[in-house]
Structure formats: C-alpha cells, structure tokens
Amino acid sequence: MIQKFRYRFIGISTAALFLVLLTVIGSIIGISMYQAKQQVNNVLVILSQNDGQINSQINTRNVKKRFGPTFNRESLYQYRYFSVSFDKNGNQTSLDDSHIVSISRETIMDLGRQVYNGKKEKGTIRSVMSNYAYKVTEKDGKTTIVFLDESVIMESTDNIMKLGTFLGAISLMLFTLVLIAFSKRAIKPIILADKRQKEFITNAGHELKTPLSIIKANTELQEMMNGKSEWTTSNEQQVDRLTHLINNLISLARMEERPKITLTTVNASEILERATDSFKSIIVQEKKSFKVKIMPGLKIKADENNFYELCNILLDNANKYCDDEGVITASLTSDKRQKKVILSIGNTYTDGEKADYSKFFERFYRNDKSHNSKKKGFGIGLSMAQKLTASFKEKLNVHYNDDRIFFSVSFKPVKKAG
Numbered sequence: 001m002i003q004k005f006r007y008r009f010i011g012i013s014t015a016a017l018f019l020v021l022l023t024v025i026g027s028i029i030g031i032s033m034y035q036a037k038q039q040v041n042n043v044l045v046i047l048s049q050n051d052g053q054i055n056s057q058i059n060t061r062n063v064k065k066r067f068g069p070t071f072n073r074e075s076l077y078q079y080r081y082f083s084v085s086f087d088k089n090g091n092q093t094s095l096d097d098s099h100i101v102s103i104s105r106e107t108i109m110d111l112g113r114q115v116y117n118g119k120k121e122k123g124t125i126r127s128v129m130s131n132y133a134y135k136v137t138e139k140d141g142k143t144t145i146v147f148l149d150e151s152v153i154m155e156s157t158d159n160i161m162k163l164g165t166f167l168g169a170i171s172l173m174l175f176t177l178v179l180i181a182f183s184k185r186a187i188k189p190i191i192l193a194d195k196r197q198k199e200f201i202t203n204a205g206h207e208l209k210t211p212l213s214i215i216k217a218n219t220e221l222q223e224m225m226n227g228k229s230e231w232t233t234s235n236e237q238q239v240d241r242l243t244h245l246i247n248n249l250i251s252l253a254r255m256e257e258r259p260k261i262t263l264t265t266v267n268a269s270e271i272l273e274r275a276t277d278s279f280k281s282i283i284v285q286e287k288k289s290f291k292v293k294i295m296p297g298l299k300i301k302a303d304e305n306n307f308y309e310l311c312n313i314l315l316d317n318a319n320k321y322c323d324d325e326g327v328i329t330a331s332l333t334s335d336k337r338q339k340k341v342i343l344s345i346g347n348t349y350t351d352g353e354k355a356d357y358s359k360f361f362e363r364f365y366r367n368d369k370s371h372n373s374k375k376k377g378f379g380i381g382l383s384m385a386q387k388l389t390a391s392f393k394e395k396l397n398v399h400y401n402d403d404r405i406f407f408s409v410s411f412k413p414v415k416k417a418g
Helices: 002-049 060-067 073-078 105-118 151-186 188-226 230-257 268-285 304-321 350-354 381-391
Strands: 081-086 092-099 122-126 131-139 142-149 264-267 289-294 299-302 327-334 341-348 396-401 404-411
Touching (some): 002 151, 081 105, 092 105, 105 122, 105 131, 105 142, 142 151, 188 230, 264 268, 264 304, 268 289, 268 304, 268 327, 268 341, 299 304, 299 404, 304 341, 304 404, 327 404, 381 404
Antiparallel strands (some): 081 092, 081 142, 122 131, 131 142, 264 299, 327 341, 341 404, 396 404
C-alpha cells in the first residue's frame, strides 16, 4: 500500500511539474509569437507608408513610435521584402525586388496577381521558398502590395520553441529522477504515521483484551453466586461485542502489515462447502431459507485460509442483513466458456434499493446511520472482505436486483492439467 502511495506521489508531482512547465513554455512561446507578429505588422506599415522602401529618407520619428525607444535604425535593413504595383485597371505598373534575392521576378509577379485578385487588405501567402506577409495600400488610383519574408523574424520564435521544448523535456526528466530518489524521504513521515497507527491498534487491542476477560470472569462469578439477571446478561453481551470488534481490528491491522501473500491452487468448491455447512444450523435456526449451489472441483489461485475467511465474512453478512424469514444464497459456478469462476453470496433485502452501495466497503459504515440497529456488527466485515479479495488480485463487487443484494468475486480458473 505504501509502495502504491509512493508511485502515486511521484505521478502527481511529475504531472504537476509538467503542467507548470507547459504553462511557462506556452507563455514564453505565446509572447514570442505575439511580438513576432507585431514586428511583421510594424515593418509592413512602414513599407506601405514609404512606397515599399526602407531607405535614408524614412521618417525616423514615425518608426520609433512603432518599434519603441530601443529602436536601432540599422536593424531596419535586416529585412527581406519586395513590392508590386497595379494601376486602376489591374495592370502591373512596377515591381521592386532589389531587397530580396531568393525569389524570382516571375514568382513575385504571380504572388502579386494572387493578392490583387484576392481583394484582402493584409494576410500571409505561401510560396515554395517561404511564407510572405503582405499589406495592400491604395493611393491616387494606384494599388501597391508590399511583401515581407517572415522567415528572418520567425526564426527566433522557432528557436525559442525548440529550445523551450528541449529544456522542458530535460527538466521533466531530471525532476522525475530526483523525485524518485527522494520520494522515500518525502513520504517517510506518512509511512511512520501509518506504521504507528497499525501498532497502536494491535497493542491497544491486546491491552483491552485483559480487562475485558476480567470483566467477563467477574460477571460469570456474580451469576454463580446470585444467579443470572438482565444486567449480567447485558454485560456479557457487550464484552463479547467488544472482543469481536477488537479481534476484527487486529485482523485488519495484521492484514495490512502482512507482505504479499503467496497464491496457490486451492479447491474453492470444497472451501465454500465447508463454510456453508458451518452456517446451515444458524440460518435454519433463525427461520431463514438457505440455497446453496456449488459446482464441484472448481479451483482458483488464492490463499486457502484467506478464501475461507472471505466466504465466512460474506455468509455472516448475508445472514445478519437478511430480512426475517428471507432467503440466503451461496453459489460457486463457472461461466459457459469456463473462463471465470464466480463466487456469489446474496440475501433478500427489501430496503436495499435505498442503500448507498458506494460506501459499503468503508470501515464502520452501517446502512442504518444511527448505528442503532438490532443487527449485530460494526461495519468492518466488508472492509476486511475487500482487502482479502484484493490480496487475490481480484475485485469484490456488489449489486442489487429483485429485492436481493449480492456480493460477488470473479476468479480466473485453474484448469486441470492435460
């Protein structure tokens, strides 16, 4: 259980770091993309305002407004751009490719015609060589389209994306390794607290048994001297009740302390038959019907003592919560394809439709919320049954159907050799 908690701790911490890294990297990339798009837009505006040129005649004050106080005039000459102009009749009047060498004039003419016919004021168009952002300006019956090669501007953003992804992956790997190395130390207080809790239950249980034995002995002595009374009978019942609770708590604590059990091949049919035989007289005595259906020779992987205890707990629970003069059923069968061995124990329970089955396996849970029921028990039997089932690497299920509640476990059968 502690090992599972450790893995969960590592998983949750790693997932949390991954989300933080993802958020940080996403924010950096988002900011970088926004700045790159703003830079592209600013350059296009400046080109449009200066007839598709960046030269010594450019208005420096206007450029500073666009790029901010850190503007460096020389940095304007790093961009690669070209322009195409059309008259009002759609005829090409000029083409300037003096600031780019990676694209032919024919391609420039083709791109210009596509944008002119597209009737969009600005956007991005894809060519074989690169992506080009463009802006359309109309002035004095002349349409000028300026194109800007985005590759220079977007290169830094792409580098940031690659670097961020690489650093994020490395950081995540390093954090996971460090977390694995230090996880034992991180959850050590939890391990100690869990161990002390189990030790407390076991030690307290043994300490409580002695005074309970003395109280019971004194009560029996009083009955021998003065005869039985409702008070002595009540004392004996409560002592037995507390003794049973202590034994269950100690069993639960030992079950959790115990290392993984070794599963062996057991004859589930014989074990369940032995358990049902021990309950027959009790059930009949309480005027309830008991229907048993056990297919012979069914074998599973389990621990014999634990499987017998599981059967006893489920039978005791069925008898305890069965309606007066109701029916208790116990069955061990195989499905048609013989791929499952199904243990099912049920009882009539007319109030079961209102029950909260999600809480049935919680310790000390009782369907009667006041715990003032005439039915004996503390609500830890099913919790024990669930842990026993988990030790077989199986799952205990509960369902309600036709005024009956059923607890069932599916096992993989051990087939006969040959």
